[in-house]
Amino acid sequence: MNRAERAQMAMMLEVSAYPKPGNVDRCHDCPDTRLEHFLASTILARPAFDAAERTGGRVGSLIRKAVQLTNGHSGGNTHFGAFILLIPLVLGGDTEGARKVVAATDVEDAVEFYAAFGLTSVRMGESEDLDVNDPASVAAIRERGMTLADIMAYSAPRDMVAREWTNGFALTRRCADLLHAHGCGREAIVAAFLDLLASEPDTFIAKKHGMETAERTMRCAAEVLNGARDLRDFDAECVSAGINPGSIADITIAGIYVALGEGWQWDC
Template identity: 65%
Template sequence: MKPVERAQLAMMLEVCAYPKPGNVDRCHDYPDTRLEHFLASTILSRTALEEAETGTGRIGEIIKHAVRDTNTHGGGNTHFGAFILLIPLVYGNDIPGAMKAIEKTDVSDAIAFYKAFAMTTVRMNATDELDVNDPHTLTVIRDREMTLMDVMTHSAGYDMIAREWVTGFPLTRRGADILIRTGPGRDAIVQMFLYLLATEPDTFIIKKHGSAVATEIMRAARDVLDGKRTAENLDAECIRRNINPGSIADIVIASIYIALGEGWSWDS
């Protein structure tokens, strides 16, 4: 299977797996974002993913192209965080290759990334000096000669997607290992999602609801793994409270991509 196909399959498998507490899946939607929007994004991102597979473009520009191409549906941002992880992984074909690629990013990658960010409705840290909504931010990036890796380092303290870049994709690697250890089938994806959710607070939840809620959901995921409550029960609670572990979902996609490349099978 080509890297592009693995990436598209990973996005599709993640959104279809159920129950993943709080996230859109094949059993429930959000008011403004439906399963179909995620599936459309999977298809519409192919051209950008093919750019990454050839390894000839700039990573920042390719992320921008992916966001641009998937903004053509009405469901808002569906895969921005996933693209941040997937595109270097497809570019480098695996985690070591991705790390070599992102270490070569430059100021142009950072500028393109911020232009992509501006196309989304993704929440930022309220005190971030590199505010995507501030036109002066691009001037700051240029003046400081910040590479895209520098931008991710700047964000790593409060964003777990950026932290994957800086620390070598450890949660992505852990998730892939869980899939391979658990075995084939969609239930393995749910188990991996719950394990990662129980590992550390989801930073998308933190940005939307605060650290206390993110810690609460992390502990609730541990209770599910320990058999103290069901995944369906936690899912219902998250939906009721509008709690969305979106960063974990993005890492799950990257983990599925890696696992598929290492022989894990979904078709069982």
Template identity: 65%
Template sequence: MMLEVCASPKPGNVDRCHDYPDTRLEHFLASTLMVRPVLERAERRAAGIGTLIREAVQATSSHRGGNTHFGAFILLMPLVCGGDIPGAAREIGTTTVQDAIEFYRAFGMTEVRVCAEDELDVHDPAATEQIHARGMTLYDLMVYSAEKDMVAREWVNGFTLTRRTADLLLASDDARSAIPAAFLNLLATEQDSFIVKKFGRAKAEQTRLMAAEVLRGQKSVESLDAWCIQEKVNPGSLADITIAAIYTALGEGWQWG
């Protein structure tokens, strides 16, 4: 998480070169420190994944920077519990209805943007009753959300983007530039679902096409970053996937720094 937030340039997102008005680099760094005990519990598999995600949100709620790492927690908890992507898939397959309920409690503690038409409203207390009545596990919830949310989609498709991005990191000859380069590759090939929820698919596709122009050398990364900041376009879901990819690459021997 520290490596991701400090990587620059990373168009549209907080990094060591710029903040957002209400969320600064320090908030992200504080979040990484606050959540460490929960990650250690995940490594010991001391609780279910849903409980661990809720504990992570609670542990990081004392800073005033809003949601900093919720999506990252969703990806990291199964990865840390399982040790790697195959292990995470096994952990995901064992999630329970209680995990789903704990996750919804965690979701309700955040200010994460949701789709207005979602049937299971995280801010509706009756949603947990619906989850229980339907017997929905946390994996079932991710299947339910996967069409609209790329972080949930990683749970369903075997961490496809995480794997692809980790491979980019592992193949890089320049460790310092590897993270922003891998992030830009994601931005140029995928519509960020956080941007979709905030602005719609047209804006997400515009962002993707502009990032592709940067990859082709037709636009500077600095100009894309400036446009994202002006338009308040922040590809937060891709940042979460980048964090999961960094964790995966480090576990496979990638050396940073």
């Protein structure tokens, strides 16, 4: 399995695993986004991963390419966060290589990333002045000489996916370690996902519902792990409240990609 295929397999395995509280999974659609949307994006992203693996290329334009390829369906942005992690991982091979990709980003990567961002409906935090719909933001990026790594550092306090770029892909690495520890296949993915959810407030939840809700979700996941709460009940509660841990799903995809490269078995 080459790197591009590993990235696609990681996207497919993450969305197929269940039950994953609150998220689209094999047994649950969101009102506007269905399983098929996630799997269509998995198929259609291939040329961006192929380009990253075969020809190298710039991380900013490759993220933009992945978003463009997967933007054609009605399910909205299914994998923007996942691409932010997978593109440097495919370019660099593993977390070590991805760190070097991050360190080498420049202002053009930042400008391309902003163009990609503008294609999505991902919300920025209210405090952020670099509005992707504001042409002045691109001018500001150029004026300040901000690289894409600088942009991620700017977003890191409010966005755990961006934070991966600043901390050497620490949660991605932890997710891969959890997968190895939990054994093979679907059950290990669900277990690793829950471990992350029980230990980190999901910043996608925080942006949508506030940090208090993200922290409450984290405590509920911990209660599932210690047996005080039923997993399927927790899933149903998240779904009815519209709480979906999308950032931890993105990190889980990146963790599966890394683990597959280290011999972790999806098929058991």
